[in-house]
Amino acid sequence: MLPETHLVLHHTHAAELRARATTHRLATAATPPRDLRVRLGWTLVEVGLRLATAAPKPVAAV
Structure with missing residues (x-):
């Protein structure tokens, strides 16, 4: 793509x-x-x- 075409597309997109x-x-x-x-x-x-x-289950004491 030519740089000029890319620049025109960039300006158009920026305006939009x-x-x-x-x-x-x-x-x-x-x-x-x-x-x-x-x-x-x-x-x-x-x-x-x-x-x-769910509520955390209590840990049983050993």
Whole structure:
């Protein structure tokens, strides 16, 4: 591939990535913050994992 062609493809890809980043930035700025929902969700995941894992069996004294 010619270097000029590679450079054009690089610039095109970089422009597409910048456009996607701008779109994402604008979309996340328009939505309300979800800090409480995120913390509550991860807390529920942690509780569920604790309930799902088996408790360690006690070691018998010899």
